[in-house]
Amino acid sequence: MKKKRSVVIGFVGSQLDSGSGANRWEKWRPTVALTQHEEVVIDRIELLFNGRHGDLAEQVRRDIASVSPETEVNPRRVHIEDPWDFEQVYATLFDFARSYPFDPDNEEYWIHITTGTHVVQICMFLMTEARYFPGRLLQTAPPRRQTAGDPGSFTLIDLDLSKYDQIAQRFTREQEEGVAFLKSGIATRNARFNAMIDEIERVAIKSKAPMLLMGPTGAGKSFLARRIYQLRRARHQIDGKFVDINCATLQGDGAGSTLFGHVKGAFTGAASDRPGLLRSAHKGLLFLDEIGELGLDEQAMLLKAIEEKRFHPVGSDNEVQSDFLLIAGTNRDLSKEVVAGRFREDLFARINLWTYELPGLTARPEDIDPNIDYLLAQFGAENAQVVRLNKEARKRYMDFAMSAEARWAGNFRDLSASVQRMATLAEAGRITDVIVQEEVARLRRLWQHYANDEAGDxxxxxxxxxxxxxxxxxxxxxxxxxxxxxxxxxxxxxxxxxxxxxxxxxxxxxxxxxxxxxxxxxxxxxxxxxxxx
Structure with missing residues (x-):
């Protein structure tokens, strides 16, 4: 197999690489020292320098030629007015990378990050991590004792994390912990639901785009939104508040005021300024449940707030700003609402990037059992007692819960209420078969009108x-x-x-x-x- 040529890309060090007269050889100079390692042959160095350091770059080129004539040095002038300006440095390196004729099939690239300002080093790192520089980072260090001719040491760092087993395992564990957190540690068994939560965890960490949670009432949209907020906050990705509102409760003129705020005197009764929920969610997460209930005017204002992070409070001529993450919830099919003219198409397109449909309880009956254990543990923690179903009672309850007779019209709200009733009635922490029989009868009565309505339909x-x-x-x-x-x-x-x-x-x-x-x-x-x- 043909050996690849070794190519180093780095900046000349205005201080570290400098020196004049014979004394310069008694000093450790990173770029020259690279070519003094007997066990390594550098075929080419792309030596970047800012405008006024051309003479130093030429001096380094000549010195390398004297100690390693087989190394080709190409001084390359770049224009950076302020080497401490992140935008300037990154843009310059980006332009260089886009125009450079990389040949990874025949050449191996080492990105030298020892020289240059800290901003230069950070940008070199970021460019390599993003694979604009298709190589490995090269870090050099001086000898412990300054000795003429001692080149010091060097380390190659590969940023392909998949090659590091321990790091990969830690990322995997962290992802698994994030998924478990979103599910509150409930060992859910429904494969489709588990796959959806896996993806939501990745999106929640990586994306700032709006998220749309669909599903019937009680499917857990509000609960999941809050867990996403807590997950991001635990990862230091958000530091504002979690603000939630059910849009079905917003009626008439008060809807705009509640969401966007108002100024004093904007309407009768506006005795003082009101910030509104969008401003309260600045640097935090805003959950708009039942977003399909918003009026068209509020939808237009919300679209502007999402896209531009600014909006007008009711009655104000001055815009205010709020940078928030948005999760929307709905039990409606918003695409049908768009066709019917009740929901803006442009807003739907904006919040429809990451859309997830949370199934109701009847669509994931295998998850009833682990949710019962979670709810019992939650009740026990709140009431300082351990509550359990005995074997016969659990079987009777599960037979009913997974049968066609169990409507679970309110989904997990119904299940939570049912478990809480049984746990409250339990003597000495034991839910007996009798308690379950009474609860099943109660649920049948609660759901009786659903059965009658559906039979008639x-x-x-x-x-x-x-x-x-x-x-x-x-x-x-x-x-x-x-x-x-x-x-x-x-x-x-x-x-x-x-x-x-x-x-x-x-x-x-x-x-x-x-x-x-x-x-x-x-x-x-x-x-x-x-x-x-």
Whole structure:
């Protein structure tokens, strides 16, 4: 394999590389010393220098030629008026990198960061980390005792973190800890939900763009938004407050005042200035739940505030500024709201970069069990007592919780309330089978009106045609219940598990999907037809 040529890119050191007369050889000069290491051959040095240091660069070139004639030195003039100005230095190095004919297949590049101002060294580091300089960092150091001809030492640093096992493992652990934090340590089992939280963790750390959380009421949008804020604050990426508001509570003229503030006298009753929630969220995170409930005027003002970080308080001619992160929540399909003219298309496009749909509890029944443990632990911490479900009680509760009969209309709010009731009634910290039976009966009563409403909404004739009139009432009621479960399930297997939750436990190899498919076929129906309808 052909050995690559070694190429060093670095600045001439106006102090470290200087020297005149024979005494200069008694001094350690980083750039010259690079070529004095017997075990290393430097094929070429791209020696950058600012305008007035041309003579020094030429002196260094001649000295290198005398100790390492095989090293080619190319002095390259760059124009930096102020070597301590970050913008100037970075822009100059960027232009150099864009125009330089890098040949990584045949050449190996070492970026020398010992010389130059601290700003120069930082910019060299950043350019290498971003791979504008496709090489490794080179750090040199003088000998411990100044001795003529001693070149000191050098270290090569590869910024490809994937090559460092310990660092990679720490990043992996930190990412896993971030994911666990967003889930409050709940060992969720739903693969789709877990994959979504994995991505949210990465986006929350790396992106400042708005995030849109969709999902039904009680799916955990507000809870997740607060955890994202706490995660960013723990990583020192944010230091302002967490400010949240349910936009459904903002009505009429007060909506603009609540969000954007107002000045004294802006309207009747405005007795003093009000900063508004957007200014309260400066350097923090603003969570606008049910953003679809905002009026069109407030939507226009919000768009300007997101894009320009400034806006007019109500009644003011002067703009104010607020630099905040935004998470929006909604239980509506905003794309349909745009079509209907109730939501601005430009605002939707602005907040739709990172959109996540949080599934309801019925879509992730396997997560009910770990959430019960979390809620019991939370209750125990708040009330200084340990509360547990005994084996029989847990089985009875889980059989009901994962059945088609369990509506979970309020999603995790319903589950939280249910667990809190059982824990409160528990004697000596034990939730018994009797307590569970009473709770199941209570939930059935709470959800009874949902069952009645849904039964009335189902149009069997529209689904079956003339065949619907030929069904016995028993078959019609049973089929209607099955269809409702199918419509609320994500897959055929998911629907089968809900419908046959009890009887499947008696089978060695239950095939819920096949069982449901055969039942539907009796009426000439298929899974795809039901989902489509």
């Amino acid at each position: 189902l149009d069997l004739e529209g689904i079956l045609g003339k065949q619907a009139a030929e069904l016995d009432l028993f078959d019609a009621v049973q089929l209607g219940a099955v269809i409702e479960v199918c419509r609320k399930s994500t897959t055929l297997s998911d629907a089968g598990r809900k419908l046959f939750a009890v009887s499947r436990s008696a089978k060695e190899r239950p095939n819920d999907a096949d069982r449901l498919k055969k039942y539907l076929a009796r009426f000439g129906l298929s899974w795809d037809e039901l989902r489509g309808s």
